[in-house]
Amino acid sequence: MGLRSFIIPAVDIKNGKAVRLFKGDPEAVTVYGEDPVSVAKQWEEKGAKHLHVVDLDGAFEGKPKNINIVKEIVKTVSIPVEFGGGLRSFEAVKSILETGVKKVVIGSLAYQNRQEFEKIVSSFPEKVIVGIDAKDGKVAIKGWLEKTEYTPLDFAKMFDDMDIWGFLYTDVNRDGAMVGPNIEGTKYLAENLKHPVIASGGVGSVEDIKKLYDLKKYGVYGVVVGKALYEGKINIEQLED
Template structure:
Protein backbone atom coordinates (compact mmCIF):
# COMPACT_ATOMS: atom_id res chain seq x y z
CA UNK A 1 0.00 0.00 0.00
CA UNK A 2 1.41 3.37 -1.04
CA UNK A 3 1.32 6.46 1.12
CA UNK A 4 -1.34 7.97 -1.15
CA UNK A 5 -3.53 4.86 -0.83
CA UNK A 6 -3.07 5.04 2.95
CA UNK A 7 -4.71 8.48 3.07
CA UNK A 8 -8.53 8.50 3.11
CA UNK A 9 -9.65 12.07 2.34
CA UNK A 10 -12.66 13.22 4.32
CA UNK A 11 -15.77 15.09 3.25
CA UNK A 12 -17.78 16.20 6.28
CA UNK A 13 -21.26 17.39 5.34
CA UNK A 14 -23.38 19.97 7.11
CA UNK A 15 -26.35 21.62 5.40
CA UNK A 16 -25.09 20.15 2.12
CA UNK A 17 -21.70 21.86 2.34
CA UNK A 18 -18.17 20.63 3.05
CA UNK A 19 -17.19 21.67 6.57
CA UNK A 20 -14.85 20.79 9.42
CA UNK A 21 -15.55 20.89 13.12
CA UNK A 22 -13.01 21.75 15.81
CA UNK A 23 -12.67 18.95 18.39
CA UNK A 24 -16.14 17.68 17.54
CA UNK A 25 -17.88 20.88 18.63
CA UNK A 26 -20.82 21.70 16.40
CA UNK A 27 -20.71 25.39 17.22
CA UNK A 28 -17.16 25.59 15.84
CA UNK A 29 -17.76 24.98 12.15
CA UNK A 30 -15.77 26.17 9.17
CA UNK A 31 -17.21 25.88 5.68
CA UNK A 32 -14.64 24.96 3.03
CA UNK A 33 -16.63 24.15 -0.09
CA UNK A 34 -20.21 24.65 -1.23
CA UNK A 35 -20.11 21.69 -3.62
CA UNK A 36 -19.15 18.31 -2.09
CA UNK A 37 -19.27 16.60 -5.50
CA UNK A 38 -16.49 18.83 -6.81
CA UNK A 39 -14.45 17.93 -3.74
CA UNK A 40 -14.96 14.20 -4.33
CA UNK A 41 -13.91 14.54 -7.97
CA UNK A 42 -10.81 16.47 -6.90
CA UNK A 43 -9.81 13.70 -4.51
CA UNK A 44 -10.26 11.11 -7.26
CA UNK A 45 -8.21 13.19 -9.70
CA UNK A 46 -5.42 13.39 -7.10
CA UNK A 47 -5.25 9.59 -7.01
CA UNK A 48 -7.21 8.78 -3.86
CA UNK A 49 -8.56 5.22 -3.86
CA UNK A 50 -11.27 5.83 -1.26
CA UNK A 51 -13.01 8.75 0.42
CA UNK A 52 -14.65 9.11 3.80
CA UNK A 53 -18.01 10.91 3.90
CA UNK A 54 -19.63 11.97 7.17
CA UNK A 55 -23.15 13.35 7.59
CA UNK A 56 -22.75 15.62 10.62
CA UNK A 57 -26.42 16.60 10.56
CA UNK A 58 -27.29 12.91 10.57
CA UNK A 59 -24.96 12.18 13.48
CA UNK A 60 -26.81 14.74 15.58
CA UNK A 61 -30.33 13.87 14.48
CA UNK A 62 -29.96 10.08 14.42
CA UNK A 63 -30.67 9.51 10.72
CA UNK A 64 -28.90 10.53 7.50
CA UNK A 65 -29.93 14.04 6.41
CA UNK A 66 -27.64 14.63 3.40
CA UNK A 67 -28.83 11.54 1.54
CA UNK A 68 -29.12 13.21 -1.90
CA UNK A 69 -25.68 14.78 -1.57
CA UNK A 70 -24.10 11.43 -0.73
CA UNK A 71 -25.89 9.81 -3.66
CA UNK A 72 -24.50 12.52 -5.96
CA UNK A 73 -20.98 11.93 -4.63
CA UNK A 74 -21.21 8.18 -5.18
CA UNK A 75 -22.46 8.64 -8.75
CA UNK A 76 -19.77 11.18 -9.59
CA UNK A 77 -16.68 9.10 -8.71
CA UNK A 78 -15.33 5.62 -9.44
CA UNK A 79 -13.50 5.20 -6.13
CA UNK A 80 -14.69 3.58 -2.91
CA UNK A 81 -16.94 5.65 -0.66
CA UNK A 82 -17.31 4.90 3.02
CA UNK A 83 -20.09 6.67 4.87
CA UNK A 84 -20.98 7.44 8.46
CA UNK A 85 -23.33 9.70 10.37
CA UNK A 86 -26.76 8.86 11.73
CA UNK A 87 -26.81 5.19 10.77
CA UNK A 88 -28.90 3.98 13.70
CA UNK A 89 -31.21 1.50 12.01
CA UNK A 90 -31.08 -1.42 9.59
CA UNK A 91 -33.15 0.52 7.05
CA UNK A 92 -30.83 3.53 7.15
CA UNK A 93 -27.82 1.31 6.46
CA UNK A 94 -29.63 -0.58 3.69
CA UNK A 95 -30.58 2.70 2.00
CA UNK A 96 -26.93 3.79 1.86
CA UNK A 97 -25.84 0.54 0.24
CA UNK A 98 -28.68 0.90 -2.27
CA UNK A 99 -27.25 4.20 -3.53
CA UNK A 100 -23.81 2.63 -3.97
CA UNK A 101 -21.89 3.34 -0.77
CA UNK A 102 -19.16 0.70 -0.35
CA UNK A 103 -18.69 0.66 3.42
CA UNK A 104 -20.57 2.13 6.37
CA UNK A 105 -19.31 3.40 9.70
CA UNK A 106 -21.54 2.56 12.66
CA UNK A 107 -20.88 3.70 16.21
CA UNK A 108 -23.90 4.66 18.30
CA UNK A 109 -26.09 1.79 17.07
CA UNK A 110 -23.41 -0.77 17.98
CA UNK A 111 -23.58 0.56 21.53
CA UNK A 112 -27.33 1.06 21.88
CA UNK A 113 -28.89 -1.80 19.91
CA UNK A 114 -26.62 -4.80 19.51
CA UNK A 115 -29.38 -6.98 18.05
CA UNK A 116 -29.97 -4.54 15.18
CA UNK A 117 -26.25 -4.07 14.70
CA UNK A 118 -25.62 -7.83 14.49
CA UNK A 119 -28.37 -8.14 11.89
CA UNK A 120 -26.63 -5.50 9.78
CA UNK A 121 -23.25 -7.23 10.05
CA UNK A 122 -24.83 -10.56 9.13
CA UNK A 123 -26.48 -9.17 5.99
CA UNK A 124 -23.60 -6.92 4.91
CA UNK A 125 -20.53 -8.97 5.68
CA UNK A 126 -17.17 -7.18 5.66
CA UNK A 127 -18.91 -3.90 4.77
CA UNK A 128 -19.28 -2.48 8.27
CA UNK A 129 -16.68 -0.37 10.05
CA UNK A 130 -17.24 -0.01 13.79
CA UNK A 131 -16.76 3.63 14.73
CA UNK A 132 -14.85 4.16 17.96
CA UNK A 133 -14.94 7.83 18.89
CA UNK A 134 -12.80 8.36 21.97
CA UNK A 135 -13.20 11.37 24.24
CA UNK A 136 -11.00 11.62 27.34
CA UNK A 137 -10.26 7.90 27.13
CA UNK A 138 -13.90 6.75 26.84
CA UNK A 139 -16.08 5.95 23.84
CA UNK A 140 -18.45 8.78 22.86
CA UNK A 141 -21.69 8.35 20.91
CA UNK A 142 -24.51 10.38 19.31
CA UNK A 143 -22.35 12.85 17.45
CA UNK A 144 -19.76 12.76 20.25
CA UNK A 145 -22.11 14.41 22.76
CA UNK A 146 -22.58 11.41 25.10
CA UNK A 147 -19.76 9.53 26.79
CA UNK A 148 -20.03 5.83 27.68
CA UNK A 149 -18.15 3.81 30.31
CA UNK A 150 -16.24 1.80 27.68
CA UNK A 151 -12.58 2.27 26.83
CA UNK A 152 -11.90 2.03 23.06
CA UNK A 153 -10.39 -1.46 23.39
CA UNK A 154 -13.23 -2.78 25.58
CA UNK A 155 -15.76 -1.56 23.02
CA UNK A 156 -13.83 -2.93 20.04
CA UNK A 157 -13.36 -6.37 21.62
CA UNK A 158 -17.14 -6.84 21.64
CA UNK A 159 -17.13 -6.94 17.82
CA UNK A 160 -13.67 -8.15 16.85
CA UNK A 161 -14.87 -11.71 16.16
CA UNK A 162 -17.60 -10.61 13.74
CA UNK A 163 -17.44 -10.34 9.92
CA UNK A 164 -16.75 -6.61 9.94
CA UNK A 165 -14.32 -4.68 7.75
CA UNK A 166 -12.53 -3.10 10.67
CA UNK A 167 -12.56 -0.21 13.13
CA UNK A 168 -12.37 3.56 12.77
CA UNK A 169 -10.64 5.10 15.76
CA UNK A 170 -11.13 8.84 16.21
CA UNK A 171 -9.53 10.82 19.01
CA UNK A 172 -12.22 13.50 19.35
CA UNK A 173 -10.02 15.79 21.44
CA UNK A 174 -7.64 16.06 18.48
CA UNK A 175 -10.14 16.08 15.62
CA UNK A 176 -9.89 19.20 13.50
CA UNK A 177 -7.16 20.61 15.74
CA UNK A 178 -4.18 19.45 13.62
CA UNK A 179 -2.11 18.78 16.76
CA UNK A 180 -0.94 15.35 15.64
CA UNK A 181 -2.70 11.96 15.77
CA UNK A 182 -2.90 9.70 18.80
CA UNK A 183 -0.15 7.33 17.68
CA UNK A 184 0.04 5.46 20.96
CA UNK A 185 -3.71 4.88 21.18
CA UNK A 186 -3.96 3.85 17.53
CA UNK A 187 -1.08 1.40 17.80
CA UNK A 188 -2.44 -0.05 21.06
CA UNK A 189 -5.82 -0.75 19.46
CA UNK A 190 -4.38 -2.16 16.23
CA UNK A 191 -1.97 -4.58 17.88
CA UNK A 192 -4.68 -5.90 20.22
CA UNK A 193 -7.36 -6.49 17.60
CA UNK A 194 -7.77 -8.98 14.77
CA UNK A 195 -9.26 -6.46 12.36
CA UNK A 196 -7.76 -3.38 10.73
CA UNK A 197 -7.85 -0.01 12.45
CA UNK A 198 -8.32 3.22 10.50
CA UNK A 199 -6.92 6.25 12.32
CA UNK A 200 -8.65 9.61 12.49
CA UNK A 201 -8.22 12.91 14.27
CA UNK A 202 -5.37 15.35 14.68
CA UNK A 203 -3.42 14.95 11.43
CA UNK A 204 -1.80 18.27 10.60
CA UNK A 205 1.12 17.42 8.33
CA UNK A 206 2.51 14.84 5.94
CA UNK A 207 4.87 13.74 8.71
CA UNK A 208 1.85 12.83 10.85
CA UNK A 209 0.64 10.58 8.02
CA UNK A 210 4.10 9.01 7.68
CA UNK A 211 4.19 8.31 11.43
CA UNK A 212 0.88 6.44 11.14
CA UNK A 213 2.00 4.72 7.92
CA UNK A 214 4.87 3.19 9.92
CA UNK A 215 2.24 1.43 12.05
CA UNK A 216 0.68 -0.45 9.13
CA UNK A 217 2.44 -3.68 10.09
CA UNK A 218 0.61 -3.53 13.42
CA UNK A 219 -2.72 -3.46 11.58
CA UNK A 220 -3.30 0.21 10.82
CA UNK A 221 -5.12 0.26 7.46
CA UNK A 222 -5.18 3.98 6.72
CA UNK A 223 -5.86 7.45 8.05
CA UNK A 224 -8.80 9.78 7.50
CA UNK A 225 -7.50 13.27 6.68
CA UNK A 226 -9.69 16.34 6.38
CA UNK A 227 -8.65 19.72 7.68
CA UNK A 228 -4.94 19.27 6.87
CA UNK A 229 -5.90 18.90 3.19
CA UNK A 230 -8.35 21.80 3.21
CA UNK A 231 -5.84 24.06 4.93
CA UNK A 232 -3.10 23.14 2.43
CA UNK A 233 -0.88 21.36 4.97
CA UNK A 234 -1.04 18.17 2.90
CA UNK A 235 -1.15 18.47 -0.88
CA UNK A 236 -2.50 15.24 -2.37
CA UNK A 237 -1.51 16.20 -5.90
CA UNK A 238 2.14 16.35 -4.80
CA UNK A 239 2.28 12.89 -3.25
Protein backbone atom coordinates in the same frame (compact mmCIF):
# COMPACT_ATOMS: atom_id res chain seq x y z
CA MET B 1 0.69 0.71 -1.01
CA GLY B 2 2.28 4.16 -0.77
CA LEU B 3 1.34 7.17 1.32
CA ARG B 4 -1.15 8.39 -1.27
CA SER B 5 -3.21 5.21 -0.98
CA PHE B 6 -2.96 5.37 2.81
CA ILE B 7 -4.77 8.73 3.01
CA ILE B 8 -8.58 8.77 3.01
CA PRO B 9 -9.84 12.33 2.43
CA ALA B 10 -12.85 13.34 4.53
CA VAL B 11 -15.87 15.02 3.02
CA ASP B 12 -17.99 16.14 5.97
CA ILE B 13 -21.45 17.44 5.05
CA LYS B 14 -23.43 19.91 7.14
CA ASN B 15 -26.37 21.95 5.85
CA GLY B 16 -25.52 20.75 2.33
CA LYS B 17 -21.95 22.11 2.45
CA ALA B 18 -18.49 20.57 2.83
CA VAL B 19 -17.25 21.53 6.30
CA ARG B 20 -14.88 20.61 9.12
CA LEU B 21 -15.66 20.76 12.83
CA PHE B 22 -13.13 21.66 15.52
CA LYS B 23 -12.85 18.89 18.14
CA GLY B 24 -16.30 17.56 17.25
CA ASP B 25 -18.06 20.80 18.23
CA PRO B 26 -21.17 21.35 16.03
CA GLU B 27 -20.87 25.10 16.66
CA ALA B 28 -17.21 25.29 15.58
CA VAL B 29 -17.72 24.90 11.83
CA THR B 30 -15.49 25.93 8.93
CA VAL B 31 -17.07 25.75 5.46
CA TYR B 32 -14.61 24.54 2.81
CA GLY B 33 -16.97 24.13 -0.13
CA GLU B 34 -20.54 24.97 -1.11
CA ASP B 35 -20.73 21.74 -3.13
CA PRO B 36 -19.54 18.52 -1.43
CA VAL B 37 -19.81 16.64 -4.77
CA SER B 38 -17.20 18.81 -6.47
CA VAL B 39 -15.02 18.60 -3.33
CA ALA B 40 -15.17 14.78 -3.53
CA LYS B 41 -14.31 14.89 -7.23
CA GLN B 42 -11.37 17.18 -6.52
CA TRP B 43 -9.82 14.67 -4.09
CA GLU B 44 -10.23 11.89 -6.65
CA GLU B 45 -8.55 14.02 -9.34
CA LYS B 46 -5.65 14.71 -6.99
CA GLY B 47 -5.05 10.97 -6.62
CA ALA B 48 -7.09 9.80 -3.62
CA LYS B 49 -7.89 6.07 -3.73
CA HIS B 50 -10.97 6.19 -1.47
CA LEU B 51 -13.19 8.72 0.33
CA HIS B 52 -14.65 9.08 3.80
CA VAL B 53 -18.03 10.84 3.67
CA VAL B 54 -19.77 11.93 6.87
CA ASP B 55 -23.30 13.28 7.25
CA LEU B 56 -22.83 15.52 10.29
CA ASP B 57 -26.49 16.52 10.32
CA GLY B 58 -27.28 12.80 10.43
CA ALA B 59 -24.81 12.15 13.24
CA PHE B 60 -26.45 14.79 15.44
CA GLU B 61 -30.06 14.05 14.45
CA GLY B 62 -29.90 10.24 14.42
CA LYS B 63 -30.74 9.56 10.77
CA PRO B 64 -29.03 10.44 7.44
CA LYS B 65 -30.12 13.88 6.20
CA ASN B 66 -27.94 14.35 3.12
CA ILE B 67 -28.61 11.12 1.23
CA ASN B 68 -29.10 12.85 -2.14
CA ILE B 69 -25.66 14.45 -1.90
CA VAL B 70 -24.15 11.07 -1.02
CA LYS B 71 -25.86 9.53 -4.08
CA GLU B 72 -24.39 12.27 -6.28
CA ILE B 73 -20.89 11.74 -4.83
CA VAL B 74 -21.06 7.98 -5.48
CA LYS B 75 -22.28 8.61 -9.04
CA THR B 76 -19.61 11.24 -9.72
CA VAL B 77 -16.46 9.50 -8.43
CA SER B 78 -15.14 6.09 -9.42
CA ILE B 79 -13.23 5.41 -6.18
CA PRO B 80 -14.82 3.59 -3.20
CA VAL B 81 -16.77 5.66 -0.69
CA GLU B 82 -17.24 4.80 2.98
CA PHE B 83 -20.06 6.61 4.77
CA GLY B 84 -21.01 7.43 8.34
CA GLY B 85 -23.43 9.68 10.18
CA GLY B 86 -26.80 8.80 11.65
CA LEU B 87 -26.86 5.12 10.68
CA ARG B 88 -28.94 3.90 13.61
CA SER B 89 -31.19 1.30 11.97
CA PHE B 90 -31.06 -1.63 9.55
CA GLU B 91 -33.20 0.32 7.07
CA ALA B 92 -30.87 3.33 7.11
CA VAL B 93 -27.85 1.11 6.41
CA LYS B 94 -29.67 -0.76 3.64
CA SER B 95 -30.67 2.53 1.97
CA ILE B 96 -27.15 3.90 2.07
CA LEU B 97 -25.56 0.73 0.70
CA GLU B 98 -28.11 0.79 -2.14
CA THR B 99 -26.63 4.14 -3.24
CA GLY B 100 -23.37 2.35 -4.08
CA VAL B 101 -21.48 3.24 -0.90
CA LYS B 102 -18.95 0.43 -0.30
CA LYS B 103 -18.73 0.48 3.50
CA VAL B 104 -20.68 2.02 6.36
CA VAL B 105 -19.35 3.41 9.62
CA ILE B 106 -21.54 2.60 12.63
CA GLY B 107 -20.85 3.74 16.18
CA SER B 108 -23.86 4.65 18.31
CA LEU B 109 -26.07 1.81 17.08
CA ALA B 110 -23.39 -0.79 17.86
CA TYR B 111 -23.45 0.43 21.45
CA GLN B 112 -27.18 0.99 21.86
CA ASN B 113 -28.80 -1.90 19.99
CA ARG B 114 -26.67 -5.02 19.72
CA GLN B 115 -29.45 -7.05 18.12
CA GLU B 116 -30.02 -4.57 15.29
CA PHE B 117 -26.27 -4.23 14.79
CA GLU B 118 -25.82 -8.01 14.51
CA LYS B 119 -28.61 -8.13 11.94
CA ILE B 120 -26.80 -5.50 9.86
CA VAL B 121 -23.46 -7.31 10.05
CA SER B 122 -24.95 -10.68 9.10
CA SER B 123 -26.88 -9.10 6.20
CA PHE B 124 -23.90 -7.08 4.94
CA PRO B 125 -20.75 -9.02 5.87
CA GLU B 126 -17.46 -7.12 5.71
CA LYS B 127 -19.30 -3.90 4.86
CA VAL B 128 -19.40 -2.49 8.39
CA ILE B 129 -16.70 -0.36 9.99
CA VAL B 130 -17.26 0.07 13.72
CA GLY B 131 -16.74 3.72 14.65
CA ILE B 132 -14.81 4.22 17.86
CA ASP B 133 -14.93 7.89 18.81
CA ALA B 134 -12.78 8.44 21.89
CA LYS B 135 -13.07 11.47 24.15
CA ASP B 136 -10.77 11.67 27.18
CA GLY B 137 -10.04 7.94 26.92
CA LYS B 138 -13.69 6.80 26.78
CA VAL B 139 -15.92 6.00 23.79
CA ALA B 140 -18.40 8.77 22.90
CA ILE B 141 -21.64 8.28 20.97
CA LYS B 142 -24.53 10.31 19.47
CA GLY B 143 -22.31 12.71 17.53
CA TRP B 144 -19.73 12.72 20.37
CA LEU B 145 -22.26 14.25 22.76
CA GLU B 146 -22.56 11.33 25.18
CA LYS B 147 -19.66 9.50 26.82
CA THR B 148 -19.88 5.78 27.64
CA GLU B 149 -17.96 3.88 30.32
CA TYR B 150 -15.96 1.89 27.73
CA THR B 151 -12.33 2.34 26.79
CA PRO B 152 -11.72 2.12 23.01
CA LEU B 153 -10.23 -1.38 23.29
CA ASP B 154 -13.00 -2.74 25.55
CA PHE B 155 -15.56 -1.39 23.09
CA ALA B 156 -13.78 -2.80 20.02
CA LYS B 157 -13.36 -6.24 21.60
CA MET B 158 -17.14 -6.64 21.67
CA PHE B 159 -17.19 -6.70 17.87
CA ASP B 160 -13.79 -8.11 16.89
CA ASP B 161 -15.14 -11.66 16.45
CA MET B 162 -17.93 -10.51 14.13
CA ASP B 163 -17.89 -10.39 10.32
CA ILE B 164 -17.14 -6.66 10.18
CA TRP B 165 -14.56 -4.99 7.91
CA GLY B 166 -12.72 -3.28 10.75
CA PHE B 167 -12.62 -0.19 12.96
CA LEU B 168 -12.37 3.58 12.60
CA TYR B 169 -10.64 5.11 15.63
CA THR B 170 -11.10 8.86 16.09
CA ASP B 171 -9.54 10.85 18.89
CA VAL B 172 -12.25 13.53 19.11
CA ASN B 173 -10.11 15.86 21.25
CA ARG B 174 -7.67 16.10 18.34
CA ASP B 175 -10.16 16.11 15.47
CA GLY B 176 -9.81 19.21 13.28
CA ALA B 177 -7.09 20.58 15.58
CA MET B 178 -4.03 19.42 13.54
CA VAL B 179 -2.10 18.77 16.77
CA GLY B 180 -0.86 15.33 15.69
CA PRO B 181 -2.67 11.98 15.76
CA ASN B 182 -2.90 9.70 18.78
CA ILE B 183 -0.08 7.35 17.70
CA GLU B 184 0.06 5.34 20.93
CA GLY B 185 -3.70 4.88 21.13
CA THR B 186 -3.92 3.82 17.50
CA LYS B 187 -1.03 1.36 17.81
CA TYR B 188 -2.44 -0.11 21.05
CA LEU B 189 -5.81 -0.73 19.41
CA ALA B 190 -4.45 -2.16 16.17
CA GLU B 191 -2.03 -4.60 17.78
CA ASN B 192 -4.74 -5.94 20.10
CA LEU B 193 -7.45 -6.48 17.46
CA LYS B 194 -7.88 -9.00 14.62
CA HIS B 195 -9.48 -6.53 12.21
CA PRO B 196 -7.78 -3.52 10.57
CA VAL B 197 -7.95 -0.05 12.10
CA ILE B 198 -8.35 3.25 10.27
CA ALA B 199 -6.95 6.21 12.24
CA SER B 200 -8.59 9.63 12.40
CA GLY B 201 -8.14 12.92 14.19
CA GLY B 202 -5.27 15.38 14.61
CA VAL B 203 -3.28 14.90 11.39
CA GLY B 204 -1.52 18.13 10.48
CA SER B 205 1.46 17.18 8.32
CA VAL B 206 3.04 14.57 6.06
CA GLU B 207 5.19 13.60 9.06
CA ASP B 208 2.03 12.64 10.95
CA ILE B 209 0.97 10.46 8.02
CA LYS B 210 4.38 8.74 7.97
CA LYS B 211 4.17 7.96 11.70
CA LEU B 212 0.81 6.26 11.17
CA TYR B 213 2.05 4.54 8.00
CA ASP B 214 4.78 2.95 10.12
CA LEU B 215 2.00 1.25 12.12
CA LYS B 216 0.79 -0.72 9.10
CA LYS B 217 2.57 -3.80 10.40
CA TYR B 218 0.29 -3.71 13.47
CA GLY B 219 -2.88 -3.56 11.35
CA VAL B 220 -3.37 0.17 10.70
CA TYR B 221 -4.95 0.33 7.25
CA GLY B 222 -5.14 4.05 6.55
CA VAL B 223 -5.90 7.48 7.96
CA VAL B 224 -8.83 9.83 7.45
CA VAL B 225 -7.55 13.34 6.80
CA GLY B 226 -9.67 16.49 6.68
CA LYS B 227 -8.45 19.93 7.69
CA ALA B 228 -4.79 19.35 6.78
CA LEU B 229 -5.85 18.61 3.18
CA TYR B 230 -8.32 21.49 2.96
CA GLU B 231 -5.74 23.96 4.28
CA GLY B 232 -2.95 22.74 2.01
CA LYS B 233 -0.72 21.30 4.76
CA ILE B 234 -0.73 18.00 2.85
CA ASN B 235 -0.90 17.67 -0.94
CA ILE B 236 -2.05 14.23 -2.05
CA GLU B 237 -0.61 14.60 -5.54
CA GLN B 238 2.89 15.11 -4.11
CA LEU B 239 2.86 11.85 -2.15
CA GLU B 240 4.24 8.57 -3.48
CA ASP B 241 1.58 6.27 -4.86
